[in-house]
Amino acid sequence: MPAKIVKSVCRICHGGCGVLITVEDGKITRVTGDPDSPMSKGWMCVKGLSTPEIANHPDRLHTPLRRKQGKSKGWEAISWSDALDEISSRVAEIQQETGPESIALGQGTGRHHYLHTVRFANALGTPNWYEPGLAQCFIPRISVSNLTYGNFVVGDYYGKVKPKCILFWGHNPLVSSADGELAIAAKRCLDAGTVGIAIDPRRSETAKKCKLWLPLRPGTDAALALAMIHIIIRDNLYDKEFVEQWTTGFTELAAAVQDCTPEWAEKTTWVASEKIIAAAHLYATSKPAILDWGLGIEQNTNCLQTVRAIACLRALTGNIDVPGGDILGMNILNSYPTLAHTLPKGVRKKRLGADKFKLLGGWRAFMPSAHIPTLLQAMQYGKPYPIKGLLVFGGNPMTTVANSRQVHAALKSLDLLVVTDLFMTPTAAMADYVLPAAFWPEVEQVIGYPLVAENMVFAQQKAVQYKECRQDEWIMDELSKRLGLPGSDESLRDVINQRLERLGVNYDQLLDKGVIYPEHTYYKYRINNKGFRTRSKKIELYSSALARLGYDPLPSYKEPPESPASCPDLARTYPYILTTGARRREFFHSEQRQIKSLRKLRPHPQAELHPDQALGHGIQTGDWIRISSPRGSIRMKAIVTENIRSGVVNIEHGWWFPEKDEPEFGIWDSNANLLTSNAPPYDPAFGTYQLRGLLCTVTKE
Ligand SMILES: Nc1nc2c(c(=O)[nH]1)N[C@H]1C(S)=C(S)[C@@H](COP(=O)(O)OP(=O)(O)OC[C@H]3O[C@@H](n4cnc5c(=O)[nH]c(N)nc54)[C@H](O)[C@@H]3O)O[C@H]1N2
Ligand SMILES: Nc1nc2c(c(=O)[nH]1)N[C@H]1C(S)=C(S)[C@@H](COP(=O)(O)OP(=O)(O)OC[C@H]3O[C@@H](n4cnc5c(=O)[nH]c(N)nc54)[C@H](O)[C@@H]3O)O[C@H]1N2
Ligand code: SF4
Ligand SMILES: [Mo]
DSSP states (O other): OOOEEEEEEOOSSSOOOEEEEEEETTEEEEEEEOTTOTTTTTOOOHHHHTHHHHHTOTTOOOSOEEEOOTTOOSEEEOOHHHHHHHHHHHHHHHHHHHOGGGEEEEEOSSOTTHHHHHHHHHHHTOOOEEOSSGGGTTHHHHHHHHHHHSSOEEEOOSSSSOOSEEEEESOOHHHHOTTSOOHHHHHHHHHTTOEEEEEOSBOOTTGGGSSEEEOOOTTOHHHHHHHHHHHHHHTTOSOHHHHHHHEEOHHHHHHHTTTOOHHHHHHHHOOOHHHHHHHHHHHHHSSSEEEEEOGGGTSSTTHHHHHHHHHHHHHHTTOBTOTTSEEEOOOOSOOOOOOGGGSOHHHHTTSTTTTTOHHHHSTTSSSOOOOHHHHHHHHHHOOSSOOOEEEEESOOHHHHSSOHHHHHHHHHTOSEEEEEESSOOTTGGGOSEEEEBOOGGGOOEEEEESTTTOOEEEEEOOOOOOTTOBOHHHHHHHHHHHHTOTTTTSOHHHHHHHHHGGGTOOHHHHHHHOEEOOOOOOOGGGGGGOOOSSTTSSEESSOHHHHHHTSOSSOOOOOOSSSTTTOHHHHHHSOEEEEEOOOOTTOSTTOOTTOHHHHHHSOSOEEEEOHHHHHHTTOOTTOEEEEEETTEEEEEEEEEOTTBOTTEEEEOOOOOOTTSOTTTTTTTTSOGGGSOOOOSOOOTTTOOOOSEEEEEEEEEO
């Protein structure tokens, strides 16, 4: 058979790179960048290029598996119909015995089936679904944008006007291509003369291309942002016309930052005050400018106010919805039919954590979900009510949720664990049933980029059928049919076509077009003087919505709960600041450790530390070291480098070893989340736990 070329969009990370998939004899043999893609213009990263190796990997799951009963160990292959019949009857039994909410759904980050999982949870009548990002990732940025500007904002990377300046705050898009702001887009801007500022404890790949690097102490971003607001107001650098006409609460904000001088911030953040002043001046005087924020600002227990403080900077400088600045999303897709109306009000109220963390699980939340530490308690101790079953669609919580030991204990307490994945993982190895998922070139969906803003729409097209693997949505729909759930009469195509309706195309027609990318409308708030989508129709520097919810309407700084200042005694044993999870180009979270070409590039887990600390412990690059926190200890190889602020240790997350024995696969050796805590305090609005800005120490092995 001649080779077939299928056009699609890569989803190994959150995606966005347009691709051409070569299929020969029903097998993926090559994946290359699509030069016609408006986002990636032919570029792809090493992960995307390794797609054929992942797709055809001998260890891929390819048939449903059931744990053997009785004394015999291991798995038995079963048919899809047996697997689905058995799982659906177990789910029905549990729901009948302990209530619909006693079944929880889990998933991983931003995959093709993300919103379908929410739909399935609503149809099942359970308010308890989770994803290991959410409170720790992206939901704070989305929610704060909505509260402050009435809509989500993204950097204008793909428009005609290029930004003069980009302030990268806790973000390393040159590696992470985080949510549609692809590495190549950020790199091209910096290479073409855009001036960069990086706020990051590491001189990351992005920071290396920036004019200014502010190496702050992890977890202190709010102090830095408040000082920058202070400087911008003090030095009259704010956009007076914009602030006057389009914002509320300027006077209150100015009063709140009165004492947040650069000298105060220097003591807190460890960044020299002159650098803070230089960064504030450069950002405020370069127009247009993008403020590109990332995960570094969210994984702390003061994340609502941290993200709020940073959000105010865009408004003070008038960079909102201007060409080459930060633009409000166009949201050209209809919203996903998540069947939210089918979840009874009484059940919604039972969502674990919703009573406390209103912006994660309450009615004002962007996409209400359960609070993970509260969910784990319910699995392990049955309080406030029992969670008996968990169905995970693409997630590896044994490595990606804080406090892996408790995750392990909680998963062990379940009556039913079902995991759908591409490979056997430490999480899947604990399951009663393991189901083989289709990989991204084996599915069909539509996706709007950048995520949440949805300024352009791509089709994910199915290139091949791989053995018995099935798209997650299909698995959920088949379970729905067996359980007679609402929405089970609609096919995935129906759902996709509902989303496309307002674009006047169906899925087949979108395949012909490939991508829909309408001209961007800037200055949307000026059209008919309609303003922003907040109650005051202005950008809310003072957030009336937060005040109504009982949260502080003005941003503020709080010292991290585990720090030299908060816990001086603990800091004598654990004198360094630990940050975790800065992304590596070769891996997506816990994935790809079995992919030879990628593992060759990064064979071992690694920790970065400064020569100031390494010297004292006799540590050199390449040495195996132990990193310990008050919760545990793990081993990694040292990278001794000046590209990290002195006193900070950064460790990779997601490590397990597919080459080691099942079921544990070396999960207790180098897993960052053995060092993190999921105990309170949490962010009061999102329930976020601290993954960046903890205490640790190191020793040579
Ligand atoms: N310490 C620390 N922990 C962190 C972070 C950190 O910075 N530090 N970051 C957090 C963040 S931001 C996030 S978003 C989470 C991510 O957490 P997870 O989403 O749990 O991370 P992954 O390792 O990507 O797990 C996804 C699993 O899904 C499988 N998979 C891939 N594609 C598919 C598919 O199409 N269908 C199915 N069914 N399975 C698929 C993969 O093989 C893998 O086993 O981790 C969080 N954990
Ligand atoms: N290759 C690859 N790409 C990915 C992922 C992956 O696992 N691998 N994961 C995806 C996901 S789910 C996400 S959420 C995004 C995340 O992608 P980004 O938003 O870019 O976040 P990170 O790379 O995790 O962290 C960004 C920077 O924050 C710095 N940092 C650490 N602590 C702090 C702090 O307290 N304050 C500040 N200001 N900076 C700090 C780190 O040194 C790092 O350079 O990436 C996505 N893309
Ligand atoms: S950046 Fe993401 S979407 Fe692009 S090729 Fe790499 S993994 Fe795929
Ligand atoms: Mo994430």
